[in-house]
Structures are given as structure tokens and as C-alpha cells.
Amino acid sequence: MSASASARCPALLIAAPASGQGKTTVTAALARLHVRRGLEVRVFKCGPDFLDPHWHELASVAPVHQLDLWMTGQADCVRRLHAAAQEADLILIEGVMGLFDGDPSAADLAQRFGVPVLAVVDASAMAGTFGALAFGLQHYRPGLPWAGVLANRVGSARHAGMLQAGLREPQDWLGALMRVSSGTDMGTARTAGALLPERHLGLVAAHELRDSQQRLDAAADALAATPLGQMTAQDLQRWAVDFPAPAHTDAVPGLLAGRTVAVARDAAFCFIYTANVQCLTQMGARVVFFSPLHDAALPECDAVWLPGGYPELHTAPIAANTGMQASLRAHVAAGKPLWAECGGMMALFESITLADGSMAPLWGLLPGRVTMQKRLAALGPQQLDVAGHTLRGHTFHYSTSDSSATVVARTTRPDEAPAPDSGEVLYQQGSIHASYFHAWFPSSPEAVAHLLDAVPV
Incomplete structure (x- = not known):
């Protein structure tokens, strides 16, 4: 591949209607699941977050970088995504807050690069409204690339069926993640014993927990039972994106040479x-x-x-x-x-x-x-x-x-x-x-x- 050519790779931007819906858990679980299957996965975090990347690095066994159209800049996003697409089988980008929150937002990043959005929705206290929320996320902004929706913190198989029935487009259904068997919710730490625990600045970093890998594997196992988790590497090609090559790469000045x-x-x-x-x-x-x-x-x-x-x-x-x-x-x-x-x-x-x-x-x-x-x-x-x-x-x-x-x-x-x-x-x-x-x-x-x-x- 020449330096000027675009690089093609399946990619998803995992977003949600708001913070606390479980998108970090889903992103890390999806990375862990496909790494276990032998794929090269590269994960990015939208926005200036320090803590979620600890989990994503553990899950993907690769460095995790931030993407932010303001803080890191569009040129840096272009360079990092193109480099990742050249070496990965799957690119995952975790959004920040709600899909349309912030300026720039996760939706802005998805549209700039044509990355399909996977919406993670905490469905623990809803039924038919789940479909309305999914429809609104998909169509609120014209031209938003869309992959589908995953229901999180679902109470039962019957509950999952009600959620799925509420969707306008059947193909948008990518599955349901049930509440964790211990009685806590996947992807939250507002109750004790959650898979990814939380404190005042965000998630507890992965390296601080002795059982971090086991937590990730539990999340990956749960995801493996969903239509999303059952997709093969070939299936993922439906979300392939052509990432453009950077126009040029500026050399970093050697201002700290010898120090x-x-x-x-x-x-x-x-x-x-x-x-x-x-x-x-x-x-x-x-x-x-x-x-x-x-x-x-x-x-x-x-x-x-x-x-x-x-x-x-x-x-x-x-x-x-x-x-x-x-x-x-x-x-x-x-x-x-x-x-x-x-x-x-x-x-x-x-x-x-x-x-x-x-x-x-x-x-x-x-x-x-x-x-x-x-x-x-x-x-x-x-x-x-x-x-x-x-x-x-x-x-x-x-x-x-x-x-x-x-x-x-x-x-x-x-x-x-x-x-x-x-x-x-x-x-x-x-x-x-x-x-x-x-x-x-x-x-x-x-x-x-x-x-x-x-x-x-």
C-alpha cells in the first residue's frame, strides 16, 4: 500500500444516549472478544479521557489513543486512524457522553470519517420506548452512519423480545446484554461488585484490580451470545471504512534533544x-x-x-x-x-x-x-x-x-x-x-x- 492510498478496515463508533449506559464495557468486551478470536483490534477513545483507555489497552493488547476534532485536531485523527487501518482487522472508537453531546461531539467524528455508530442503550427501565430512542439517535442528524443498537442491562429474554419488537428496522437489532448474574448491572459501578467499578473521576483503572482480565472475559462471554458478538471477521466487512491517508506529516522539532x-x-x-x-x-x-x-x-x-x-x-x-x-x-x-x-x-x-x-x-x-x-x-x-x-x-x-x-x-x-x-x-x-x-x-x-x-x- 502506498503512503498516499487510503486504508480500508471495519470500524464502529460505540455511542449512547448519555453517560453511564455501558459503552465502555461494550467497547472493551468487543475488543476482548475479537482479540481472543485472533483478530488485530485497535481501540480509540473519543475525547480527553484517561481512565477508559486503561481497560481498552488491556482488552486489545495495544496502545489506545484519543481522538478529538478540537483537542487533538483533525489532522492527528486522520493520521492515527489511517495508521490503525493499515495494521488492524477492526477499529473501535468509544464515544464520549451522549452521541450528540459536546462540540465537537462523537457524532461529528463519526460523520467526518464515515464510521458507523453502534448505539448502546440502558434498557433496564423501558420497553417500547427503546425503539423510539434508537430511531431518534439514528435519524436526529441526516447522514449519520449507522450500524444498529445494543440493549444493555436487560432483565429477561421476554424483556429483550419487547425491546426488539419496538424497533422500526429489524436489522438494527444487535442483541441484548443481561444484567450481571450477581445482581448488579453490566457497565456501571453505582452498585457494589459491578464489572467495571467507578469512583469520583470515572472508572477504576484496570491495573488497580486483580481480576481485571476476568472481568473483561466475563463481559466478552456475555457479548458472544448476541448477534453482534456472533459476527465473524467476514461479517464485520459490512462496516468497512476507507480511512484517507494524511496529506503530510509534520516533523516534531527536537527541542528536548539530549535531555x-x-x-x-x-x-x-x-x-x-x-x-x-x-x-x-x-x-x-x-x-x-x-x-x-x-x-x-x-x-x-x-x-x-x-x-x-x-x-x-x-x-x-x-x-x-x-x-x-x-x-x-x-x-x-x-x-x-x-x-x-x-x-x-x-x-x-x-x-x-x-x-x-x-x-x-x-x-x-x-x-x-x-x-x-x-x-x-x-x-x-x-x-x-x-x-x-x-x-x-x-x-x-x-x-x-x-x-x-x-x-x-x-x-x-x-x-x-x-x-x-x-x-x-x-x-x-x-x-x-x-x-x-x-x-x-x-x-x-x-x-x-x-x-x-x-x-x-
Whole structure:
């Protein structure tokens, strides 16, 4: 296949009417099912989600990337989908929120690339209305590519029959997934013991559960009993898509050549885009990983990146690791750059007030404290100007910060002008730059180089 040719591969975008319908479970189960059958499966996540990809990577045994027509950009989506189509037998894209939610939405992505939509609907409290909902999802926007609908959390075979009978088009029926036999619902964690459990920022990451593979296999086994799960590789060709080749590929500038970047990665710091690590490598950096929870000191490095995660769930080991705290202090005292985002920033403060009102000490490299709250503090796409270069990304957190550190910039929403008291602040304290903002590095390698190269913003 020439570099300019399109690549053809069966593909599905798994969407839903809203969040919490079970689309992550279905996506991971479908990937796991076909991997067990010997197919090469590539999974993508629509939108800036860190947690669902952990499950999809385990299911597909392959890296998972984000697709977002704004954050990652259309050109990046073209390049990644074309590359996947060249090596895969099946491409799966999990949507975000409801099918038409957000700007851009999962529906926008499906229409841009002609990927058929598989709708997953929580049918636990409906019968004939299931057909109306499926019809509305299919026809709300003219020209939407459509594969069919899968009913989730179905109570019985009779219930499934009622749901199927309500469809206008019989061929839209791709099956029913029953409630999990333990009495909980597939794809939700609002009750104990669900297949993919959940907490305040989303699903529990796959690597945190000892029985993650068994959970995926259980979901795949359930899916195998449906018409969708019984489709062969040849059957999947009905959803084949021609993915265009990228017009050109811009070389990533080697702005970090010869430098070593230490990246925190463990249960407390796990919100890492695979594309970000790739970007650092393409910029010429040597990337080394370390665990702030378990390692006694930083590895030898020129810069540190503390990504987001769940420091609020690991306050005791964070505070107890005085060796790591001292190593980070020495790193900053030497004027070496440290970029901390969201959870990484939280760990740098002096203390945290947890949701139950208790207070716990943290590393104390930034003045001030953070406070957890039960309500979401911020959510949505954001961009950050760094030395004249624009980083794209997003924000999503349940805590607030109170700090005397210098505020050197604020994020803005797409297509909005900066405002004095809006957006996420960018703190600077010596060689530390920190924010609740989660950056997608490929959007501006130049900005990343400023943050990781001790250049003042």
C-alpha cells in the first residue's frame, strides 16, 4: 500500500444516549472478544479521557489513543486512524457522553470519517420506548452512519423480545446484554461488585484490580451470545471504512534533544496520554518513569513531569515518602524544571482537606492547600498560552486550590477571550510550573519545551 492510498478496515463508533449506559464495557468486551478470536483490534477513545483507555489497552493488547476534532485536531485523527487501518482487522472508537453531546461531539467524528455508530442503550427501565430512542439517535442528524443498537442491562429474554419488537428496522437489532448474574448491572459501578467499578473521576483503572482480565472475559462471554458478538471477521466487512491517508506529516522539532525527562507513573499518578510520552520521545527526550509512592528518589534527570491522578487516595504513602520529597526539593533547588498537572500539582501543596473533612500533609513544594469537594469543580476543554504557543487540553477535577504562588497565566475555553477570574491558573514557584490543566503535548511541542526546559513562561 502506498503512503498516499487510503486504508480500508471495519470500524464502529460505540455511542449512547448519555453517560453511564455501558459503552465502555461494550467497547472493551468487543475488543476482548475479537482479540481472543485472533483478530488485530485497535481501540480509540473519543475525547480527553484517561481512565477508559486503561481497560481498552488491556482488552486489545495495544496502545489506545484519543481522538478529538478540537483537542487533538483533525489532522492527528486522520493520521492515527489511517495508521490503525493499515495494521488492524477492526477499529473501535468509544464515544464520549451522549452521541450528540459536546462540540465537537462523537457524532461529528463519526460523520467526518464515515464510521458507523453502534448505539448502546440502558434498557433496564423501558420497553417500547427503546425503539423510539434508537430511531431518534439514528435519524436526529441526516447522514449519520449507522450500524444498529445494543440493549444493555436487560432483565429477561421476554424483556429483550419487547425491546426488539419496538424497533422500526429489524436489522438494527444487535442483541441484548443481561444484567450481571450477581445482581448488579453490566457497565456501571453505582452498585457494589459491578464489572467495571467507578469512583469520583470515572472508572477504576484496570491495573488497580486483580481480576481485571476476568472481568473483561466475563463481559466478552456475555457479548458472544448476541448477534453482534456472533459476527465473524467476514461479517464485520459490512462496516468497512476507507480511512484517507494524511496529506503530510509534520516533523516534531527536537527541542528536548539530549535531555532526560522523568515521568511519574503509579497508582497515584496515572493520567498519562500515550501520545504525550510519544511526543517527548519525538522531541528527542529520553523518558524514564518513576513511582513517587514507592521510589526513594528521582532517577537522574533534567526535568520532571508529574501527571494527574489520585493523590487524594494515597496521601499517607505520599507524605511518608520523605526521600522522594527531599529529592524533588533538591531538583527544584537546582533550578531544574518541574511541570505538574492536576493531581501532580495537588501533591506539591502543603496539605489537602479530604471529602470527609480530615486533613493530610503533602510534599509542601508549593505554598497553600487543596480541598476536596463532592461536587465537580471544573470540566471541559481548555487551552493555555505558553510563551506565545498554545497548548490544548482539558480540565476535570473535584478539588480547589488556595495558594500564594505566582499566577503567570490562565487557561481559556476554545474561542473565548481570556478573562481575569476565569480558567485554570498556571502557578509558578521557582522552576515549578503547575496547573489543574491537563495538556495534550502534541498540540504544541514548543510550549512543552518551555515547561520542561527551565525557560520562564
